Each structure stands twice: as C-alpha cells, then as structure tokens.
Amino acid sequence: MQVFYNEHHALHHGRHEMFRGALVPCVEVPARVDHVLQELRARGLGRIAQPPEIPRDLLERVHAPRYLRFLEGAWDEWVVLDAANAQRDAIPSYWPIRGFRSDVLPASFHARMGLFSFDAGSPLTAGTWAAASQGAACAVGGARALLAGERSAFVLTRPPGHHAGPDFFGGYCFLNNAALAAQALRDGGCARVAVLDVDYHHGNGTQTIFYERGDVFFASVHGDPRTEYPYFLGYGDERGAGAGLDCNLNLPLPRGTGFARWRDTLAVALDAIARFGADALVVSLGVDTFALDPISGFGLGSADYLRVGEDIAASALPTLFVFEGGYAVAEVGVNAANVLDGFLS
Ligand code: SP5
Ligand code: ZN
Numbered sequence: 451m452q453v454f455y456n457e458h459h460a461l462h463h464g465r466h467e468m469f470r471g472a473l474v475p476c477v478e479v480p481a482r483v484d485h486v487l488q489e490l491r492a493r494g495l496g497r498i499a500q501p502p503e504i505p506r507d508l509l510e511r512v513h514a515p516r517y518l519r520f521l522e523g524a525w526d527e528w529v530v531l532d533a534a535n536a537q538r539d540a541i542p543s544y545w546p547i548r549g550f551r552s553d554v555l556p557a558s559f560h561a562r563m564g565l566f567s568f569d570a571g572s573p574l575t576a577g578t579w580a581a582a583s584q585g586a587a588c589a590v591g592g593a594r595a596l597l598a599g600e601r602s603a604f605v606l607t608r609p610p611g612h613h614a615g616p617d618f619f620g621g622y623c624f625l626n627n628a629a630l631a632a633q634a635l636r637d638g639g640c641a642r643v644a645v646l647d648v649d650y651h652h653g654n655g656t657q658t659i660f661y662e663r664g665d666v667f668f669a670s671v672h673g674d675p676r677t678e679y680p681y682f683l684g685y686g687d688e689r690g691a692g693a694g695l696d697c698n699l700n701l702p703l704p705r706g707t708g709f710a711r712w713r714d715t716l717a718v719a720l721d722a723i724a725r726f727g728a729d730a731l732v733v734s735l736g737v738d739t740f741a742l743d744p745i746s747g748f749g750l751g752s753a754d755y756l757r758v759g760e761d762i763a764a765s766a767l768p769t770l771f772v773f774e775g776g777y778a779v780a781e782v783g784v785n786a787a788n789v790l791d792g793f794l795s
Contacts (some may be wrong), residue, residue, distance in 0.1 A: 649736025759792025
C-alpha cells in the first residue's frame with residue numbers, strides 16, 4: 451500500500467491546550483505518527499510515496515480564501531504582536547456566536563483567531579501551517595494514487611483534519627485532509643465519493659464542508675454529541691440540505707459502546723455508502739475508539755481493528771485511509787496498522 455507520510459508533521463507540536471480552566475499538555479503529539487510509521491515499517495506494510503505540489507485552487511474549493519490567508523500568516527502575526535509570544539502557542543479567547551458579525555474581518559489578530567475557530571484546545575504553533583499544508587499535499591497525493599488505479603493508499607499525517615471546516619479550525623485540526631482528498635477525487639473524475647468517518651469524535655468539519663452537496667456522501671460513527679466532543683453537531687437528524695439532502699448520515703453511539711454494537715453500526719454506514727453508489731471511499735481513520743484512549747469512551751480492542759479493515763474492504767471500493775485521532779500513543783501504531791492489515795488480507 452502506498453503511504454503518503456507527512457515528513458514535516460513534527461513542525462506542528464503544541465505545548466498546551468486549554469482544558470476545563472487549565473492549560474494542560476497537548477494529547478495530539480508528534481509521537482503518535484512516529485509510532486504508526488514504525489509499525490508500518492516493522493510489518494513491511496507500506497511503501498513511502500512522495501506527495502505532489504497542492505494547487506491553491508484545490509485548497510480554495512474546500513477552505514475559504516480568507517481563512518487560508520489567516521492560517522498561513524497567523525504565527526508571524528502572533529509573534530509581531532509581542533516577541534515573547536514566540537515561546538507561547540496561540541490560543542483563541544473570543545468567539546462571535548449567535549447575533550455577532552462574521553462578515554467583517556476584524557483587524558485584531560485575537561478577534562480573527564476566534565472568528566476562525568471553535569475551541570481553545572487547538573493551539574496554533576510556529577510550524578502549524580508548514581505541517582498542515584504538507585499534510586494536505588499528502589492527502590491529495592493519496593487521492594491521485596487511487597485515480598491512477600491503486601486499490602488503496604494511506605495518508606499518515608498530523609495535525610488531523612476532520613474537525614476543520616470551510617473557515618474554522620478546532621479539535622486539533624486546521625486543514626481538512628479527508629475533505630481535500632474527496633475533492634481531489636471529484637476533480638479527477640470520480641462522479642460520487644463517500645467519506646466514512648470512524649474517529650471517536652464526529653467529523654463536524656467534513657460534514658459542514660459537504661452538507662449541501664449531493665456528490666459527496668458523509669457517514670460517521672461517533673460518540674453521541676449529547677455528551678461527547680464536539681457537542682454541537684453530529685446528531686442523527688442531520689441529513690444534509692438542498693442537493694445534499696440524505697447525503698449525510700450520523701450514527702451516534704453512547705459512551706461505553708463496545709465492538710459488537712460498534713461493528714453493527716459500521717455495517718449500517720457501509721450499507722448506506724453502497725446504496726449511494728460511490729466510486730471511491732475516503733476513510734477518516736481515527737483509532738481513538740480504542741478502549742485505552744485517554745480522551746474517548748468506546749471499548750474497541752487492538753484485534754478488533756483487523757475486523758474493521760476487513761469490513762471496509764468488503765465494500766470493494768478504491769479506498770484512501772486518512773489518519774485522524776488516536777491518543778493512546780503506545781498502541782496507536784498497532785491499531786492503525788491492524789486496520790490496514792485487515793483491509794489488505
Ligand atoms: C481529531 C480528534 O480526535 N480531535 C479530538 C479533539 C478533542 N478535543 C476535546 C477533548 C479535549 C481533551 N483534552 C484533554 C487533555 C487532558 N488530559
Ligand atoms: Zn477523535
């Protein structure tokens with residue numbers, strides 16, 4: 451399987467995230483991806499492939515130009531405000547909620563941080579743009595591998611992407627790698643693309659990007675937003691709108707759900723994707739469904755990920771796996787590699 455590995459991922463390394471009133475060490479750390487790469491090497495699973503240059507117009511078909519301009523220059527703006535900021539991650543503090551203006555682009559950097567984000571848990575660092583934009587290139591490389599006839603490919607990158615929307619970051623995500631891959635598949639000639647999101651957290655960014663589109667189906671199995679992050683999206687009655695009506699399927703499950711029920715729910719998502727008639731599948735592969743994940747609440751075991759890969763393979767679609775969450779650092783490599791191994795078996 452070709453692996454589009456983001457060799458610049460470690461340029462993004464947040465120090466602290468705001469968590470319930472305290473700055474705590476980030477859980478989304480470079481070692482996550484290092485463990486996955488190490489496991490792929492140990493199993494002889496992947497062939498590292500070079501990502502292409504990513505065209506700006508593709509980025510702008512998924513993300514708003516003013517958001518991209520902000521992200522690209524954000525660190526420099528932050529440091530210009532105060533040289534001491536070079537030692538601190540940038541974290542938003544102010545958000546325009548209902549009734550506030552979001553059409554006006556504020557001059558204040560702090561105001562734009564809030565305009566373009568939805569939580570204080572996603573620190574922006576010196577290397578965030580470099581790492582995220584190289585990850586986006588890896589996602590596009592993976593899409594092009596499928597277009598060139600590969601049956602599958604794996605995008606091994608961080609920061610993750612599925613919480614990033616058209617013009618906002620959050621949930622440790624800045625550019626939506628899975629959405630960029632799906633768009634690249636559309637641009638390359640796939641008439642209908644499905645995104646299957648198996649991360650523990652609802653992929654609110656991906657859902658929002660494609661919500662009114664009938665050409666990209668989004669299905670997600672995730673922790674019930676009544677109690678789980680991202681809280682404000684991911685409910686079962688969100689079915690898409692306009693041309694995208696019935697092209698969005700949310701399958702929330704309660705905290706504590708184990709593999710048997712989770713797998714039955716995956717089958718519901720895969721069945722809907724088959725009925726949609728997708729030409730290609732993008733999997734937002736979070737392994738924070740793992741029982742020992744420090745921030746999540748499902749009960750999957752390492753061996754279960756082999757079955758997940760097998761179930762996805764049974765769809766018989768060209769499939770691009772895009773790495774998302776998974777914070778049990780010591781096990782994240784085995785769990786992600788098990789999905790790929792199960793798929794290839
Ligand atoms: C891609 C992805 O899985 N994003 C998840 C974002 C979840 N953020 C909310 C949970 C924050 C928990 N941080 C706790 C750190 C203290 N141990
Ligand atoms: Zn997650």
